[in-house]
Amino acid sequence: MKFTIQRDYFITQLNDTLKAISPRTTLPILTGIKIDASDNKLVLTGSDSEVSIEITIPAEINHEEIVTIEEKGSIVLPGRFFVDIIKKLPAASVIIETNSQFQAKITSGQSEFNVSGLDPDQYPLLPQVSEQDSMTLPIKVLKNVIRQTNFAVSTSETRPVLTGVNWLIKDGELSCTATDSHRLALRRLKLENASVDNINAIIPGKALNELNKIINDDDETIEIFFAANQVLFKVGHINFISRLLEGNYPDTSRLFPESYETSLAIDNGDFFHAIDRASLLAREGGNNVIKLSADQNQVELSSTSPEIGTVKEDVATSRFEGQGLKISFNSKYMMDALRAIDNDEVSVEFFGTMRPFILKPKDDENVIQLILPIRTY
């Protein structure tokens, strides 16, 4: 294998490939990046066996030469170390040449590295996902969907399915649900360009996090393909493949109560910042518990920690229906939920002191955040 490549462009693609690579892997070869040079393109592969990223670098982009391949071939090079070298090389282009002992000679300007690589035939095969039935989403929408649900997945491995987000596609609607059993985030979306239907998949939260870091608004849309155990996200020259979580996701539809006892509307920013301040004391006190007392036109937030002190915050409501109420909640869950609501005004519905309550954007049923209260009153 021998090729010459534009260093800046190479660095960007290598950085994206690295995102799939974990330094803690049971299979040592997976700490490496696989490089395949064929006739007119270079393919970079990184994988931690749960998530795989495959990036294609074309010979030229907009008539500008990116890579010149003089000899075809493949190698696996030590991921992080190789990328560090490429980043620090002195010249605008880099020449990489391998020999039959999987040694790579890397030259740029007056700098020459010889790095030991591994046999690419030892690198695991990537899962193949058929590119038949797909759905297409605008990148901005996908990033919102991830932002509005992913934070609520469980970080505990006690119930592995809860570490993923449940994607349900039915009758042209996508609904994404995440819950750690203390709070739940739901995002619904009408699909416009979808040839898939009746999908019930659990995508690992970690994979969606990594995907969110890689995709950016330069590309307008992303194609999504589902297979039995895998999902493929295809955007520009990047293939992002994640395994799906096995098991049955709990039916969460019965969690949403029917008629509220108290309903109010409140300014998102004012509410968020008041909770943020009260949480300083709640956190210092060690339990993160904030008390809320709602009455006509006003919400009072408070927290007390005998050794440290007390805090009291007043926030005006713009609408108030039903009866007054006292309830306690975990400040972190509440702030996560408010962050996921883009609207300046938030509707909050309470169903009694001991039952979960709901937050959603004003006049919008497509984002619903549900939080279990804490028993203190």
Add this chain to the structure above:
Amino acid sequence: MKFTIQRDYFITQLNDTLKAISPRTTLPILTGIKIDASDNKLVLTGSDSEVSIEITIPAEINHEEIVTIEEKGSIVLPGRFFVDIIKKLPAASVIIETNSQFQAKITSGQSEFNVSGLDPDQYPLLPQVSEQDSMTLPIKVLKNVIRQTNFAVSTSETRPVLTGVNWLIKDGELSCTATDSHRLALRRLKLENASVDNINAIIPGKALNELNKIINDDDETIEIFFAANQVLFKVGHINFISRLLEGNYPDTSRLFPESYETSLAIDNGDFFHAIDRASLLAREGGNNVIKLSADQNQVELSSTSPEIGTVKEDVATSRFEGQGLKISFNSKYMMDALRAIDNDEVSVEFFGTMRPFILKPKDDENVIQLILPIRTY
């Protein structure tokens, strides 16, 4: 005590005060910030008993009101927690009021905190440094002196004096020396505004680091006062006091050899970046050792690690005198030394493979960096 203060200005001063405070302290009251309100000013004090920072907030600055004191008094409030609260408060000003049980009521907009404080009489007294004999340095010069020497102090407590920088003032010249016994950094400076002489002080490297973070180029000069066990840096409204290290600093003057065997001049940036690249492999190999081979007009750098690979870098010299040479060094020490040399061109003088070598800016004897080689050839 009761006062109203501009929140933004208060935050900046609190952040600087916090820099003296360590969360790990043997004296619990030192995790707090002491606030003294007198007739027309507020004084903030933070200390970890080694370094103390005292900041004076005047009633007004440029005819703009900063703080209004309604009732004099003092209190100690929990440092980090108190600053977090002030940062997150909603309004442009904050009112702080204390009662006789050392409780502080903090109000701003619709937010009200009650925080437990401590008795200010329990706070240790700051050392008094007489403000008689002083020297004045431009801030930029002091920051350079710190940057060019401080990195070379020892991080080991085996010989405590080596964790400080030795400041010697004699015959109107300041010379600052730092060494960890593997390398040495020396900076010399003619003093213009000094009424002090015959000073031999060891200032802790940590204190100089903190000082460097607090002072900025807004103020033009800094005044420095030495007492038997303390040094006071006075800049604008900040008093920065550090204890001095006790003990005798070793005489390092005999370390500098007389006549070189090899002398060369080399581009600082090219040399630095070549070492930086070679160090990637040296670091991966675990020993940080880089070999240098100097010959007419060229320096070759190399490093080898049997399992990982090899690297070779060529850098042209702009001047070469004396005989060819092979020597090995720790890449980190070399990069630190080159960073401390502002000049684009560096003079390097070698006195043989096993003896310390010297780096300095071209045509300048005020900055000297000395490095012990590693025995490999």
